[in-house]
Amino acid sequence: MQASELIRKKRDGEELSTTEIDWLIEQYTQGTIPDYQMSAWLMAVYWRGMTTREISDLTLAMAHSGEELHVRETISPVIDKHSTGGVGDKITLVVAPLVAACGVAVGKMTGRGLGHTGGTIDKLEAIPGFRSELSRSEFMHILLKHNIVLAGQSTDLAPADGKLYALRDVTGTVESIPLIAASIMSKKLAIGCSHLLLDVKFGSGAFMKTPERARELATTMVDIGRNAHMQTTAAITSMQQPLGHAVGNALELIEAIAILQGHGPQDIADLCYHEVAELLVMTGKAADIKAATQVVKQAVHSGAGIAKLTEVVAAQGGNPHYIEQPHLFPSAPVQSLLLAPHSAYIAGIHAEQIGFISMRLGGGRFKKDEQIDTRTGLVLHAKIGDYLQAGDPLVDVHARNMTDVDAIRDDLLRCYTWSDASIRPDPLVYEIIHPWTFACDTTIL
Numbered sequence: 001m002q003a004s005e006l007i008r009k010k011r012d013g014e015e016l017s018t019t020e021i022d023w024l025i026e027q028y029t030q031g032t033i034p035d036y037q038m039s040a041w042l043m044a045v046y047w048r049g050m051t052t053r054e055i056s057d058l059t060l061a062m063a064h065s066g067e068e069l070h071v072r073e074t075i076s077p078v079i080d081k082h083s084t085g086g087v088g089d090k091i092t093l094v095v096a097p098l099v100a101a102c103g104v105a106v107g108k109m110t111g112r113g114l115g116h117t118g119g120t121i122d123k124l125e126a127i128p129g130f131r132s133e134l135s136r137s138e139f140m141h142i143l144l145k146h147n148i149v150l151a152g153q154s155t156d157l158a159p160a161d162g163k164l165y166a167l168r169d170v171t172g173t174v175e176s177i178p179l180i181a182a183s184i185m186s187k188k189l190a191i192g193c194s195h196l197l198l199d200v201k202f203g204s205g206a207f208m209k210t211p212e213r214a215r216e217l218a219t220t221m222v223d224i225g226r227n228a229h230m231q232t233t234a235a236i237t238s239m240q241q242p243l244g245h246a247v248g249n250a251l252e253l254i255e256a257i258a259i260l261q262g263h264g265p266q267d268i269a270d271l272c273y274h275e276v277a278e279l280l281v282m283t284g285k286a287a288d289i290k291a292a293t294q295v296v297k298q299a300v301h302s303g304a305g306i307a308k309l310t311e312v313v314a315a316q317g318g319n320p321h322y323i324e325q326p327h328l329f330p331s332a333p334v335q336s337l338l339l340a341p342h343s344a345y346i347a348g349i350h351a352e353q354i355g356f357i358s359m360r361l362g363g364g365r366f367k368k369d370e371q372i373d374t375r376t377g378l379v380l381h382a383k384i385g386d387y388l389q390a391g392d393p394l395v396d397v398h399a400r401n402m403t404d405v406d407a408i409r410d411d412l413l414r415c416y417t418w419s420d421a422s423i424r425p426d427p428l429v430y431e432i433i434h435p436w437t438f439a440c441d442t443t444i445l
């Protein structure tokens with residue numbers, strides 16, 4: 001088989017066989033197929049899509065590219081939760097410790113920033129010493145001892161996704177339903193949890209711009225989960241504006257700590273509680289969402305949730321004092337306050353552009369393996385629907401130097417739209433997709 005032939009086939013819209021997909025993924029993982037050929041193939045998939053059979057084959061080939069943990073054979077129920085990516089999305093940092101604090105094990109493999117979206121591992125690595133590259137035995141040891149583990153892509157688990165993820169990030173091939181579905185679900189299958197909650201985001205800050213596209217991605221992944229006997233539910237949630245106030249790695253971690261301590265922004269706190277409640281109901285820990293929400297709130301108020309985050313950080317080599325005393329996180333050298341240019345209601349905040357601005361400040365990667373600066377980012381003082389007087393605080397810019405602030409200032413102001421009439425933000429949860437929602441057998445772009 002030749003990689004060039006498989007690129008040509010996909011470019012011309014042909015369907016690849018199971019053997020061809022297996023070969024492609026195996027050869028790329030081993031380093032026989034170079035990045036430039038894989039990039040061309042990814043771009044062909046981006047434009048031509050894949051059939052549901054091809055997506056399933058790609059997912060399985062990626063899941064089988066390394067070790068598989070079959071976690072649910074050792075501990076059950078054991079949950080996993082995954083977001084398709086957003087701006088200011090620190091939900092995993094809150095949901096995972098809360099679920100574990102409520103008595104359900106969490107075995108999570110999580111990612112780095114992708115395109116304009118942030119990644120949980122980059123955020124956790126703001127903590128000195130934190131290690132996300134865990135061997136199979138470390139993963140199981142930490143999970144069994146602490147009821148929670150937060151691992152990154154490693155060379156052991158789904159290594160094909162680790163390589164493809166980094167390549168897609170810098171080759172304009174992120175926003176593809178087949179590639180996103182295979183990337184996410186291959187990691188989930190490699191771990192083998194019993195229950196999975198997917199947070200599928202839509203809106204300006206998400207890879208899926210409309211609820212319809214998010215629904216297509218959600219049903220594709222729920223379908224893969226069902227075929228793999230993993231109880232999978234997807235929440236379709238809004239990413240019309242950044243989540244919460246903080247955008248940037250350490251800044252988001254600090255906001256997640258505040259939510260776990262019961263004093264973070266209410267909208268994102270409610271979404272986190274909702275996701276934890278869904279997981280408690282899915283795993284039979286609570287009878288319904290109302291009862292589950294009470295359990296979650298109790299875990300916040302008792303301090304059990306924040307204690308769990310501190311515990312897992314310490315278990316993975318991180319300095320737990322940073323969770324207990326977030327002022328220890330070093331600040332960016334420059335903090336500059338931008339003021340509201342109008343007296344009006346905020347009608348829109350372009351989340352994708354906010355994500356790119358955070359990258360330009362140093363919080364994301366434009367090239368593979370680029371070092372990020374975990375200190376930089378933005379803190380939004382107001383959100384959609386808030387009324388500001390001209391001159392009120394709008395955004396704090398946390399930057400490496402004044403040149404970076406000057407370079408983004410006008411673009412940042414252009415992210416905002418204003419209205420004289422009052423505006424109501426969209427609800428955060430749009431729809432829940434359960435395993436009985438079937439994806440149709442078709443080609444998915």
Ligand code: URA
Pocket residue numbers: 083084085111114165174179180181183184
């Ligand atoms: N999250 C992932 O893990 N992979 C993607 O492709 C997008 C979001």
